[in-house]
Amino acid sequence: MASQQTWGMFKSRQPAPDEAWEGVVLDKSRGMADGSNLYRYLTVRLSTGETRKIRADRGLWDSVAEGDGIVKRAGADPVKK
Incomplete structure (x- = not known):
């Protein structure tokens, strides 16, 4: 995937x-x-049918539940629909 970088x-x-x-x-x-930082992840089924695991900030992670829609616009962070 072009969006995933590897370190x-x-x-x-x-x-x-x-x-x-x-x-x-x-x-x-x-x-x-x-091993030292807690990360929050969302597994999302995109409108294209692809499934992707993304890292989410605490605010978004706390505000969504399974079945909720989210949207990521160019130049912005993902948000709840």
């Missing part, structure tokens, strides 16, 4: 600034991918 053995799941998409939240999870 060492970790992939960045942060959406690229120029990406634009819409989708539905399938799952929420948290993890310490680097």
Whole structure:
């Protein structure tokens, strides 16, 4: 995927600034991918049918539930629909 960069053995799941998409939240999870920082993830089914796991900020992660729609506009962070 063009939006995922790799540093060492970790992939960045942060959406690229120029990406634009819409989708539905399938799952929420948290993890310490680097062993010291807690990251929040959303598994999203995009309108194209692709499923992607993205990193979300705490505000978005707390505000969405499974089945909620989210939208990512170019130049902006993902937000709840």
